[in-house]
Amino acid sequence: MFIQELMQYQIQYKQNVFLKEYTTLHIGGRAHIMIFPKSVQEIEQCLKLCQKYDMIYVVLGKGSNILASDQGYHGVIINLTMFCEMKRLDGQRICVQSGATLKNVCDFCLQQELTGLEFACGIPGTIGGAVYMNAGAYGGEMQDVVEKVVYLDDKGVKTLSHSEMQFSYRHSYFSQQKGIILEVICCLKIGDKELMKKQMNDLMRRRHEK
Structure with missing residues (x-):
């Protein structure tokens, strides 16, 4: 249902991505869901969905100074790199x-x-x-x-x-x-x-x- 609502609000996302591709140290296992909001409204909607479905989340930028576990992250990653005007x-x-x-x-x-x-x-x-x-x-x-x-x-x-x-x-x-x-x-x-x-x-x- 979480994914279906993301699609309903047309918020870009990816599933099962490797965190090593999003950190400057190039380390980290799979992330369950990574979301790429482009506006304040989409960020707000992401938080509401995380609260609604009781999902943990973390905010990520370019991934510098981040030590991502090889075991990955079993929650939602809100990636802000497309929120950049x-x-x-x-x-x-x-x-x-x-x-x-x-x-x-x-x-x-x-x-x-x-x-x-x-x-x-x-x-x-x-x-x-x-x-x-x-x-x-x-x-x-x-x-x-x-x-x-x-x-x-x-x-x-x-x-x-x-x-x-x-x-x-x-x-x-x-x-x-x-x-x-x-x-x-x-x-x-x-x-x-x-x-x-x-x-x-x-x-x-x-x-x-x-």
Whole structure:
């Protein structure tokens, strides 16, 4: 019935997929069901179905920093990699859906000539995962640019301001509280495209050398 309802709501899914194909360490056995929602409404529907059929679930992005068991996962995996739109808001702010990779976000900022996220250009994973753990590198952290975060929990869609995110070293509000990060609003600065590109290339070179 769970699968039938997914089909009814036209939510993309796969059955019996190997987690090793969805983790950067390329490890992990079979996952019973993996869902690929493309909108907030589809994510909400996934949670409702999991609750309705009493199914455990876990949220996955690009699968970086994930140690997936060879025994697999006998529940639902909500894969957010198709939930990845980006747009520029007024002035120096961008809104990014949580499944967007940091590389794509940095490339988008480069095109928009908005500086502040260059430090993240070589970090694997999605912006949602980066906010979750306050990822950082080369002197920068997500807390330096995040203005607010929109997320979903059992009670609906909510918003956290920067001060409410409880950022610290590799820690955020979501390290202790349940919730699916939906959108991240970042406040950046107007930058010089050539200088930004040079810095990003330099950071990528330094990362590969290590």
